[in-house]
Amino acid sequence: MDKSNRKQDALNYHSKGRPGKIQVIPTKPTNSQRDLTMAYSPGVAEPCLRIAENVDDVYKYTAKGNLVAVISNGTAVLGLGNIGPEASKPVMEGKGLLFKIYADIDVFDLELNAKSVDEFVTIVKALEPTFGGINLEDISAPTCFEIERRLKAEMKIPVMHDDQHGTAIISGAALLNACEIQGKKLDKIKMVINGAGAAAVSCSKIYLSLGVKKENLVMFDINGLITPNRTDLDEMRLQFATERKGIDTLADAMKDADVFIGLSAGNVVTPDMLRAMAKNPIVFAMANPEPEIAYDLAITSRKDIIIATGRSDFPNQVNNVLGFPYIFRGALDVRASAINEEMKLAAVYAIAGIAKKPVPEAVNLAYNAKNLKFGREYIIPKPMDQRLITEVSSAVAKAAIASGVARKVITDWDAYTEELRSKVGDDDKLLRNITNIAKSNPKRVVFADADNYKILRAAQIVKDEGIATPILLGDKQKIKQIIKETELEIGDVEIIDPHLGTKRSEEYAQYYFKKRQRRGITLFEARQVMTDHNYYGACMVQFGEADALISGLSKNYATTVKPALQIIGTEKGVRRVAGMYMMITQKGPVFFGDTTVNVNPTVEELVDITVLIERSVKQFNINPRVAILSYSNFGSNEGPIPEKTREAVQLLHDKYPDMIVDGDMQANFALNASLLADNFPFSTLKGRAANTLIFPNLESGNIAYKLLQEIGSAEAVGPILLGLKKPVHVLQLDSSVREIVNMVTIAVVDAQAKADK
Ligand SMILES: NC(=O)C1=CN([C@@H]2O[C@H](COP(=O)(O)OP(=O)(O)OC[C@H]3O[C@@H](n4cnc5c(N)ncnc54)[C@H](OP(=O)(O)O)[C@@H]3O)[C@@H](O)[C@H]2O)C=CC1
Ligand SMILES: CC(=O)C(=O)O
Ligand SMILES: [Mg+2]
Numbered sequence: 001m002d003k004s005n006r007k008q009d010a011l012n013y014h015s016k017g018r019p020g021k022i023q024v025i026p027t028k029p030t031n032s033q034r035d036l037t038m039a040y041s042p043g044v045a046e047p048c049l050r051i052a053e054n055v056d057d058v059y060k061y062t063a064k065g066n067l068v069a070v071i072s073n074g075t076a077v078l079g080l081g082n083i084g085p086e087a088s089k090p091v092m093e094g095k096g097l098l099f100k101i102y103a104d105i106d107v108f109d110l111e112l113n114a115k116s117v118d119e120f121v122t123i124v125k126a127l128e129p130t131f132g133g134i135n136l137e138d139i140s141a142p143t144c145f146e147i148e149r150r151l152k153a154e155m156k157i158p159v160m161h162d163d164q165h166g167t168a169i170i171s172g173a174a175l176l177n178a179c180e181i182q183g184k185k186l187d188k189i190k191m192v193i194n195g196a197g198a199a200a201v202s203c204s205k206i207y208l209s210l211g212v213k214k215e216n217l218v219m220f221d222i223n224g225l226i227t228p229n230r231t232d233l234d235e236m237r238l239q240f241a242t243e244r245k246g247i248d249t250l251a252d253a254m255k256d257a258d259v260f261i262g263l264s265a266g267n268v269v270t271p272d273m274l275r276a277m278a279k280n281p282i283v284f285a286m287a288n289p290e291p292e293i294a295y296d297l298a299i300t301s302r303k304d305i306i307i308a309t310g311r312s313d314f315p316n317q318v319n320n321v322l323g324f325p326y327i328f329r330g331a332l333d334v335r336a337s338a339i340n341e342e343m344k345l346a347a348v349y350a351i352a353g354i355a356k357k358p359v360p361e362a363v364n365l366a367y368n369a370k371n372l373k374f375g376r377e378y379i380i381p382k383p384m385d386q387r388l389i390t391e392v393s394s395a396v397a398k399a400a401i402a403s404g405v406a407r408k409v410i411t412d413w414d415a416y417t418e419e420l421r422s423k424v425g426d427d428d429k430l431l432r433n434i435t436n437i438a439k440s441n442p443k444r445v446v447f448a449d450a451d452n453y454k455i456l457r458a459a460q461i462v463k464d465e466g467i468a469t470p471i472l473l474g475d476k477q478k479i480k481q482i483i484k485e486t487e488l489e490i491g492d493v494e495i496i497d498p499h500l501g502t503k504r505s506e507e508y509a510q511y512y513f514k515k516r517q518r519r520g521i522t523l524f525e526a527r528q529v530m531t532d533h534n535y536y537g538a539c540m541v542q543f544g545e546a547d548a549l550i551s552g553l554s555k556n557y558a559t560t561v562k563p564a565l566q567i568i569g570t571e572k573g574v575r576r577v578a579g580m581y582m583m584i585t586q587k588g589p590v591f592f593g594d595t596t597v598n599v600n601p602t603v604e605e606l607v608d609i610t611v612l613i614e615r616s617v618k619q620f621n622i623n624p625r626v627a628i629l630s631y632s633n634f635g636s637n638e639g640p641i642p643e644k645t646r647e648a649v650q651l652l653h654d655k656y657p658d659m660i661v662d663g664d665m666q667a668n669f670a671l672n673a674s675l676l677a678d679n680f681p682f683s684t685l686k687g688r689a690a691n692t693l694i695f696p697n698l699e700s701g702n703i704a705y706k707l708l709q710e711i712g713s714a715e716a717v718g719p720i721l722l723g724l725k726k727p728v729h730v731l732q733l734d735s736s737v738r739e740i741v742n743m744v745t746i747a748v749v750d751a752q753a754k755a756d757k
Helices: 003-015 033-039 045-053 053-059 087-101 117-125 143-154 162-183 198-209 251-252 271-275 295-301 322-335 342-356 361-366 387-402 413-423 424-440 453-464 476-485 507-521 523-529 534-544 555-566 603-621 640-655 667-671 673-679 698-711 737-756
Strands: 066-070 106-111 133-138 159-161 191-195 217-221 257-261 282-285 306-309 443-447 468-473 492-495 548-551 576-583 587-592 626-629 659-663 692-694 714-721 729-730
Touching: 003 162, 045 053, 066 087, 066 626, 087 106, 087 322, 087 387, 087 673, 106 555, 117 143, 117 295, 117 603, 143 159, 143 162, 143 198, 143 659, 159 217, 159 322, 162 198, 162 306, 162 322, 162 342, 162 468, 191 198, 191 251, 198 217, 198 257, 217 251, 217 555, 271 306, 271 698, 282 729, 295 306, 295 413, 322 342, 322 387, 342 468, 342 729, 361 424, 387 413, 424 576, 424 737, 443 453, 443 534, 443 737, 453 468, 453 737, 468 534, 468 737, 476 692, 507 523, 507 534, 507 626, 534 548, 534 555, 534 729, 548 737, 555 729, 576 603, 576 640, 576 698, 587 603, 603 626, 603 640, 603 692, 603 737, 626 667, 626 698, 667 673, 667 692, 698 714, 714 729, 714 737, 729 737
Parallel strands: 066 106, 066 133, 133 159, 191 217, 191 257, 257 282, 282 306, 443 468, 443 548, 468 492, 548 729, 587 692, 626 659, 626 692
Antiparallel strands: 576 587, 576 714
16 A cells, blocks of 8 residues: 555544544443432442542452553654654554553553653652553653652552563563574573663563573664763663673674664664674564564575564564553552562563464464464564463463562462453454455455445555455546546556446346346347446356455445346345344444345244344354344233244244244343343343344334444444345445445455355
8 A cells, every 4th residue: 555545544543533542431330310329429439438448449449450551751752752742642542452452451541741750750650549550651761761660669550661671571582482493592692782772771681581691792872882981871771881802883793693682773784784693693673663674685685584573564573562461461460569570571481482382273364374383484472362361461460479569369260361361352353353354365356336436445455455356347537537636556456347348248248138038128228237337247246257246335225236136146045135234332243134125024034034144143253142133022022023023033943953043032131141141041042142133124123223333333334235146245325435345355255155155
């Protein structure tokens, strides 16, 4: 993708809708006057008094125990320098987002107008009652050292400067593994460190703890070698001062060195320097966004190298996101008073250990990799590896207990592991997983209405991301004009204009004529019909020229579905198609059907719809738990709708005994497991909430999903058209680019499933 589009995308991402990336969501009911009496005055006085009597009860009655402050003064923001506290806020919000999605930790980001140590320390210390932990971020050296030292000494909650210790922990783990692969011993390796700032000093300290000898380590800053005679350096850096004969420059130091650690600036290392290193060298070029030497350049410089960078677009990403969510998770869960050396080393070994174990298929899928295996290109785990939370947080918590800083003890580690796993349940990652499934086997997707900016933008995104190969239907000139005017970089892509006729038009027309000649269609009309994009696109899919069709942005639903039904037809045994929405809610995904096609289904049609939807949910690797909805619960009301749904459930139980399905049922019982279990313990949903809701008719389904989308803040992915022999998916009028990308992704997964049949 071109840079200007990427930049604009990033700006849009932050500004669209509610500006920024985070919000505060109440965790208790707030619906009634009674709720509010408890949430605030007078009810709130009770927990206040309990905490006043016993201050530790603050963990029992408030969010403190799961709340981390991400605090910066904006003096060293990523590699962007001293850009000020306001400009650091997107990074701090981003960090909050990562804490949440990777470890379910809540974050308040605090950007302080405080440059001096005293001012900064005074403010942060005063925040202790609010937070369970303090993550210092992007504070320049050497101030960061003194700030952290004082806060650690003066506060009773864990304080960690992530740029120092997060980087140290991750690169320490990577170093252990890289040495193992390269056959090097830590106490023998000669190491060159470029950079002498927050990250470099802290990394060097952890390397010494791991066995590296101080006498084998040389460090440089922007002014050259750190030597004892330098008068411009503080104590933190001077502890790494060396005097070595024959070493003045970085190039001198690199000769015969085993390991290079870059925490300085981009492109300061040359291929010649790498070639001068010892056999099987290890190079961690961690400066952001440009590493000390580009990944590609490094691997072409010599074959025996292990190279890691801070970037996500190359193998071996050394990134502190592998650490901070899980380190704080473990520390909070045992109410640790600090994050000490024992806990950091436990994290190092846990992270290093994960990389040596077989890689779960979900991780291969997430990175579009076939077979990730411990070796030169996989020395540390990938950020999306869910084993990080279970293994790193447990290791940190155990180390906190063993080293005496825990104020709460965990005894049942299996239960704790299960609890950790539940914090990153698969559900909220559904869209990401579906995208990964799509990327594992991209398909050719034809877009019926391509002379439209949103379609073209979506086509570019799915192409860039490796989800699909787009084929565009429309006026070539117009499409090219839009691409030019909007500076899209869509590259080589097939554009077909059905109006002009193509070498397939006649064949498609003949096919259509054959199918419809006894339904009043003449050959002349069939030829006319083939200038319509939806008909032409459906024929492309039918004839295998494309794997899926995306249509419908500008036409109504029925007009768009008709060509697909006439040309492609329904799957064997399927009498009617149906429409489903995947609703991404704060409680996880819930599938809704039928929301788009069948106005008033009969009992048999309701059964068909349920079967189609249940099968489709399985395609997304989710076990469907289906509720057939009504305004009645298990016979509590009479009337055509409860009776219809009851009959459908009976038929489903008889014909599909393995299907988890129940009803008739009201929506709140379907979605609330304890409500259902307390009142209807016999339900075949067996104590779990439904994740698939079948509506008795189109109006209830359609109204429900639109309400949820509008006032329930759920993201609606769909409508996913079910029951066709080949994949055709219809966009809602005026879909957004994101919605189109989601539909294409679903279409690709659908095409994969249909190809496997
Ligand atoms: N991959 C990761 O996970 C992380 C990467 N980093 C990266 O590490 C780098 C340093 O970050 P941080 O320690 O927080 O920042 P600091 O500002 O604290 O330190 C930067 C250090 O690099 C030195 N330096 C700058 N340019 C050069 C150069 N050309 N040659 C040698 N030394 C140089 C500076 O020297 P002087 O003191 O003389 O100015 C200083 O010692 C950044 O690029 C950052 O993006 C940081 C944290 C995590
Ligand atoms: C990764 C990180 O924390 C930094 O570059 O500052
Ligand atoms: Mg940082």
